Amino acid sequence: MTSPRTRLDRGRNALGPALELVHTGRAPTRSVLTTELGVTRATAGAVAAELQTLGLITVDAGPGAATGGQGRPSHRLSIADDGPVALAAQVHADGYRAALVGLGGRLVATAPPSPTVDADPAEVLRAVVATGAALLRDSGRTCIGAALAVPSAVAEPDGTALNPLHLAWPVGAPVRRIFTECLAEAGITAPGYCGNDMNLTALAEHRHGAGQGARHLLCVATGHHGVGGALVVDGRLHSGSAGLALEVGHLTVDPDGRPCHCGSRGCLDIETDPRALLAAAGREPGPEGILLDQAGDLVRSGYPADPTVRDATRTVIDRLGLGLAGLVNILNPDRILLGGLHRVLLEADAERLRAVVEERSLWGRSGSVPVLPTSLHHGGLVGAGELAWQHVLDDPLTALTATA
Template sequence: RLSIAEDGPVALAAQVHADGFRAALVGLGGRIVATAPGCEAVDADPAKVLGSVVAAGAELLRETGRRCVGAGLAVPSAVTEPEGLALNPLHLAWPAGAPVREIFTEQVRAAGLPGPAFAANDINLAALAEHRHGAGRGSRDLLCVATGHRGVGGALVLDGRLHSGSSGLALEVGHLAVNPEGRPCHCGSHGCLDVETDPLALLTAAGRAPGPEMSLLKQADDLIRGQYDDPAVRAAVEVLIDRLGFGLAGLVNILNPDRIILGGLHRTLLEADPDRLRAVVADRSLWGRSGGVPILACTLDHNSLVGAAELAWQPVLDDPLAALA
């Protein structure tokens, strides 16, 4: 019988988000072997940030003595293909169109790490990881919608493959309008999922001022889990669930997925009142309750990191002898 070696090769996975960045080593099967302490400051210069996260990953490799097969990066932006440009890093101070794949590759090479380097959108990578190792296993047409630390993203796995569109920009669901009279969005519209159902929207709807002591995502999660009996918090949760449900119903009508998985704050909203969210989606979709699509919570911790590692592992899976020679 074959099994995965406990001390086998790993991929370097890196993630950058609005509240910091983190590096990890990930083995086959999505097993996180080691993680570096997260950093809570993101410089306006992508090269500095990516240099720091690669340095943290290189230190993990030295400490563990593991062989590295490559590196993957998850960023909170649409990433063009094949150029690897972060087209709209809205919640970072990075310039639009920053060449993140090129910068990441340069930093990986400067650190003396072997193997190819990749970069992609964080929610795309979360969907990839969940489809292979988490709540999306066995799904053929999987829709993933999730909040980051700020904003909302989406991804679609079709017939077992991540669907990124003609140039990597598919499924920017954060800019689906769910409240035409709502808040102005970065895209120029009003009431998009990005500004109506993210952690800041929850805190604002509940009348809570965001604090500087922790990430907005953690503040919103803690508020729901710790103060759900507060009428203001419960009302805010219901508002966000309804708006999220409107958006999901529209996506169901267009995409007809066989499963929906929710991550970030959306997972917490589902856990808080699953019946309400599922009812809103069923009532607003063309198939109604008789054709309701299963809605599940993402199950992997750090799924964007795991997905970033999957990018680096793919050449090994495609041709092990060539990649590991």
């Protein structure tokens, strides 16, 4: 017979998995939670009640709740509307932004973007934390953690930005330490984290966007500059031994192509970003902060009617397809998501892009690798929120007790 103590320990051990199921929308009712956890109804009920006591979810047993497996009304589980939040921050080459992110990947509050980034990372992070602190004060919410998304590989475990190529920051800037110090200066006692923006976008898409349900999810995207990539395996980011995996931007797609800032030639990073498309179409690039919109608008308005835009778009699509094919051969993902300008290229001519991937990759020929657009509008911020929430998802009771 199972002792009361054993049942209690089992319930506590299930708090994290249960919270993640509700967080990702996979357990909308207590009946589904019972099945997914593989526990008794009593244990599932106790777990849900504990998460509600912690202020993380709500349990609705009233009429109209979703139906359970036996046709009986089942308690509906949802994210608490007034629950705690994470402070999420993102730095781009053209600015920074702060937001509050709740469970379920919900953006509770978002500050307007700042259009400038100082060459001193401490100045930038102090400003973005101050913006986030103001959001927290206005919201009155408890902050469980803070996380920063940056356009650079972030070395683990020290949290240094090894190659902020599109920022004027020094190589090896200790961004996590600076970010944590800025949080303390602002009176935010929650733990601070830092990660690569593309990695965090992929994590957000896997949990709340177009990547839901994929076991091996590959994300590739380009913003105003360069190309980033990330891989999520069984719900966890594959970041390599030191956090530096999936620097896909420096995969060669044209050996005779343009010199890349990494020292090589013809990299995906420099052959498939907005500048590459504008150059191929004979267009002068505009200011730094509008390159993505400029290239995207050109494709949307000129493809396929304008011959120059058509040829330029097809050239960049073919380069992108070649790079994706190489990644498919190495990683064998079961889904690929494209963001930024790459999403626009997919929407412009999905058939051509998919044909290149299929022709040039072994696994792509099976037709079993869907190539889809990303779906989250602020994927980097949502992903930073995911990073900040992770210690709570792992052990809600300990994390929230420490925060209190």
